[in-house]
Amino acid sequence: MLNGTEVLTTAQMRAIESAAMASGAVTGLDLMERAGAGAAGIILNQYPSARTALVLCGPGNNGGDGFVVARHLHHAGLDVRVGAAIGPRHMPLDARTMGHLWLQLGPISALTCDVMKDREFPPDLVIDAVFGTGLTRPPTGELALVLKETTCLHAGVWGHHAPAIVSLDCPSGLDLDTGNPLIRGQPLMGASAIPLPELTITFHSLKPGHLLADGPEYCGRVEIVDIGLHGSRAIIKVAFPQWESLRKPPGHKFSHGHALILAGGQAGAARLAGRAALRIGAGLVTLCPPEPIAPMPPDALMTHPIDTPLALEDVLRDERIRAICAGPGLGTGRAKDMVPAILKSRRAAVLDADALTAFADDPRELFKLMHERVVMTPHMGEFGRLFPDLAIRLQEDARYSKLAAAQDAANRSGAVVLLKGPDTVIAVPSGRPVSTHQVTEAVIHRADDVPWLATAGAGDVLAGIITGLLARQKQPLEAAALAVWLHAQAARLFGPGLIADDLPDMIPAVLRGLQKSQSSSSVATALPMT
Ligand SMILES: NC(=O)C1=CN([C@@H]2O[C@H](COP(=O)(O)OP(=O)(O)OC[C@H]3O[C@@H](n4cnc5c(N)ncnc54)[C@H](O)[C@@H]3O)[C@@H](O)[C@H]2O)[C@@H](O)CC1
């Protein structure tokens, strides 16, 4: 069982809203009131000196939330103006009701660019309630112009008076399943065509688009309002470890697992992986180059040459070998020979780098031997070699998410797929066809704050940490999710100047930090969530 924060796709969010309403526990109007009131509370708290607000309301329920925020800001004493894309009587029922409640307090202007250029009303706050989870296509016409206008507010018509933009649920125009902006054509000169808020206030839980692709850059800070929905069965998580799951129970070295790291002629990358596997607590780690190599520190890393698949099969008769890592520095020729023997042994395994590239010509050859205790760890280039159609779709279809691509890849290959990058996603095979919005079990990890991780060999260390955890008998999804967090946290603790060689040696500090922070009860708050 993974600990972490839940993330709901937009379809899952709609499903739990509908279920709550169908059960009679709550009405749509109640949910909208809680959403808007909660958002207004956060806004008032974070912008205590704001005196004026301009609320931009779209045609759906996101616009309804906007009316609720407008009402609460008005009651708190702010001078509030409201612009709406359509009149309340044309809006969905709950939004219409909220629009009529606002009309008892103030007028509604047509939402055009003129509203944004009223020199008589320079707002301290602009509340973006144009589109939320219901966005289905790129905004066009006047609304597209209004959204683009929000991006000019900083340098805009109000001179030095730059309002703070706050978006409800998401910056309008961002797809909350993918983190891609849905815009027609390319943004001009790198300028955004959708709002760039300081703060995004979402409801009940994060959505994938807050974490994937460009989402975090668009969203700014993200706050979540509890709207009293329960019983969600979210299976996407932003995972973070509990010390309990990493603590070493009493035992001897073999009870903590023996891991093999297959190496090529140059064993440098494999050494990085091996050192990481040792540091995360595998009982023994053996480096297996094709020929004997001179011993090098760390001495704790054993070596045992393995030259042929038959020799590997022979070594794997030892049941105490629990996990194998293949890929870092392996060479594609050797990988092609060895990987089938690894997979036939049915041992838990990590396939990375050359172990993936070796099968670019015929990925099915790899997939037909696959089993669910294998974790594949491609970066986007390697992913494209094994799943070219999915990689192309990711580039061309703004509504296809990295999460859906990883899940499609997991289903096709039969392995757990960890697709790397600043937004790393992990998906397990479900055996079920996936649609963009229906993910089964997955983890998202965002690591924008550690760009130093993008350094040669960092992926080898990640493969080694996963292998060490598999040797310690963690389940593949848990091993992968823990490893991604530990890896990023190691980089975070080291800071600028990091090279891959530094990462394994930061693991003890990461573990100590985890142990210390969780000896008190405030576990979740003590840990970075990314
Ligand atoms: N359903 C509920 O009870 C709740 C909904 N909430 C809010 O409701 C939002 C979702 O509401 P909706 O499903 O109405 O969706 P939105 O308010 O995001 O907008 C959808 C509306 O815009 C139209 N539309 C979509 N793309 C368009 C485009 N490119 N150009 C012009 N019109 C376009 C749709 O046809 C629809 O009328 C959430 O994001 C959240 O803010 C919250 O109040 C929580 C409770």
Ligand SMILES: Nc1ncnc2c1ncn2[C@@H]1O[C@H](COP(=O)(O)OP(=O)(O)O)[C@@H](O)[C@H]1O
């Ligand atoms: N911009 C970034 N910010 C944070 N982490 C990143 C970024 N780019 C890559 N990473 C992470 O760094 C590691 C790089 O791995 P990989 O691309 O396999 O490199 P190598 O093959 O050189 O080891 C991965 O864990 C990846 O998720």
Ligand SMILES: [K+]
């Ligand atoms: K919005």
